[in-house]
Amino acid sequence: MxxxxxxxxxxxxxxxxxxxxxxxxxxxxxxxxxxxxxxxxxxxxxxxxxxxxxxxxxxxxxxxxxxxxxxxxxxxxxxxxxxxxxxxxxxxxxxxxxxxxxxxxxxxxxxxxxxxxxxxxxxxxxxxxxxxxxxxxxxxxxxxxxxxxxxxxxxxxxxxxxxxxxxxxxxxxxxxxxxxxxxxxxxxxxxxxxxxxxxxxxxxxxxxxxxxxxxxxxxLESAPKGLDFDKMVRAMGRVKDVKSVHDVHAWTVSDGMNYLSCHVELPEGTPIEKCSEVVRELNELLAHEFGIAHATIQTELAGSCIHQHEASVLCDESVARHEGHK
The missing domain is CATH 1.20.1510.10 (Cation efflux protein transmembrane domain)
Structure with missing residues (x-):
């Protein structure tokens, strides 16, 4: 577990x-x-x-x-x-x-x-x-x-x-x-x-x-005006220990209120302290370089999640069922 x-x-x-x-x-x-x-x-x-x-x-x-x-x-x-x-x-x-x-x-x-x-x-x-x-x-x-x-x-x-x-x-x-x-x-x-x-x-x-x-x-919750979405995702992928970034959504609630949610894959066996550190680095990057005032980032470990776009949100549930049958 x-x-x-x-x-x-x-x-x-x-x-x-x-x-x-x-x-x-x-x-x-x-x-x-x-x-x-x-x-x-x-x-x-x-x-x-x-x-x-x-x-x-x-x-x-x-x-x-x-x-x-x-x-x-x-x-x-x-x-x-x-x-x-x-x-x-x-x-x-x-x-x-x-x-x-x-x-x-x-x-x-x-x-x-x-x-x-x-x-x-x-x-x-x-x-x-x-x-x-x-x-x-x-x-x-x-x-x-x-x-x-x-x-x-x-x-x-x-x-x-x-x-x-x-x-x-x-x-x-x-x-x-x-x-x-x-x-x-x-x-x-x-x-x-x-x-x-x-x-x-x-x-x-x-x-x-x-x-x-x-x-x-x-x-319509389009990407914030002026945001280079692809550049942002590439920059997130260059953060140390980030293997991939997917299910990325960025939108504007109102003037000056840009939000983002995404899933980030980290190497298998990454300790929870390192996960938190990566999240902090990503938040700093998003805030200061891309104007994202509020970010919600889900970390996933390689080999533990279903990587298809539609099913990635089932990561915790699928792993739990798998380990429960052991």
């Missing part, structure tokens, strides 16, 4: 790699939400008065930003709730679900703007260029400032990245509206407004796609 006792689980947490910035970014999100909501109301009224689809479409984009900012702030709040027996990962995935919802709403808005732009091309209406320029100019200033406030969290959180992209995109969209207003004012070319609206819609769809893709990958 001695060999069977060597098979065990290595379990480690590297909380130092998990960055939670909710307390820092939350107030900035709330402030940005208040400013954006007030501006959306004013821009929508101005767009309606000026008969400008470009302004109305930009107001719609800003409205989606207000929703995104509010939901992002909510996600930060709810993700702080502790894990329990039913939600063992806690509420961290709320960040990803909300990011996906925000991106989906952007897709809908982009499609609606394209449809309206096409309708305006077929039946153009004159737009008030001067009002477009002034309102869009204020939008450029507001969105640029808010994007700057949120830029610090863009690399740390999918939600913060979505909020940042929303606001930076709005700043660029507002610049485009200023250009359309100048063209309308100086040339009277009525197609400038729907053309700019269509460009804004395409930009919205483009930025939304990246968020949808990343959020979907996390929900």
């Amino acid at each position: 001695g060999e069977r006792d060597h098979s065990h689980d290595g379990h480690d947490h590297h909380h130092g790699l998990m960055h939670v910035h909710g307390s820092t970014h939350g107030p900035r999100l709330v402030l940005s939400l208040v400013v954006t909501t007030a501006f959306v109301a004013g821009e929508a009224i101005a767009g309606y008065a000026a008969h400008s689809l470009a302004l109305l479409s930009d107001a719609g984009h800003n409205a989606s930003d207000a929703l995104a900012l509010g939901l992002a702030a909510y996600a930060i709040w709810i993700s702080k709730r502790p894990a329990n027996s039913k939600k063992t990962y806690g509420y961290h995935r709320a960040n990803i679900l909300i990011a996906l919802f925000n991106a989906a709403s952007l897709v809908v808005i982009g499609v609606v703007i394209l449809v309206e732009a096409w309708r305006l091309v077929r039946t153009p209406k004159p737009a008030e260029g001067t009002l477009m320029i002034w309102v869009a100019g204020v939008s450029v200033l507001m969105n640029t400032v808010i994007a700057w406030l949120l830029s610090g969290g863009a690399k740390e959180s999918l939600n913060m990245r979505a909020a940042f992209v929303h606001m930076a995109g709005d700043a660029l969209s507002a610049v485009a509206v200023v250009v359309a207003g100048l063209v309308v004012k100086r040339t009277g070319w009525v197609y400038a407004d729907p053309l700019v609206s269509a460009l804004i819609a395409v930009f919205i769809l483009y930025t939304a796609w990246g968020i949808v893709r990343d959020a979907t990958d996390i929900l």
Whole structure:
């Protein structure tokens, strides 16, 4: 029975790699939400008065930003709730679900703007260029400032990245509206407004796609973004006394929370102290070189396990039955 006792689980947490910035970014999100909501109301009224689809479409984009900012702030709040027996990962995935919802709403808005732009091309209406320029100019200033406030969290959180992209995109969209207003004012070319609206819609769809893709990958438990999976497995195999690595699974729970589980084969007769040492070395490698904050590693001894992929998890049970019949 001695060999069977060597098979065990290595379990480690590297909380130092998990960055939670909710307390820092939350107030900035709330402030940005208040400013954006007030501006959306004013821009929508101005767009309606000026008969400008470009302004109305930009107001719609800003409205989606207000929703995104509010939901992002909510996600930060709810993700702080502790894990329990039913939600063992806690509420961290709320960040990803909300990011996906925000991106989906952007897709809908982009499609609606394209449809309206096409309708305006077929039946153009004159737009008030001067009002477009002034309102869009204020939008450029507001969105640029808010994007700057949120830029610090863009690399740390999918939600913060979505909020940042929303606001930076709005700043660029507002610049485009200023250009359309100048063209309308100086040339009277009525197609400038729907053309700019269509460009804004395409930009919205483009930025939304990246968020949808990343959020979907996390929900499908794909390998963490940026992880070279094959390189990681090869590096694990080079750790001293590791004969093979199999049944490897790596996934992301939420922002900065990368997990891994795997089976590692060691030479026959390896003492349990050595097994523990190998597990520690593997955990250090995974944490510091591949950003895996939490790893669960099962060690197996050569000659004691069924090595087929599907059956390897039956190692302890099969060895126990074999030794029980002796």
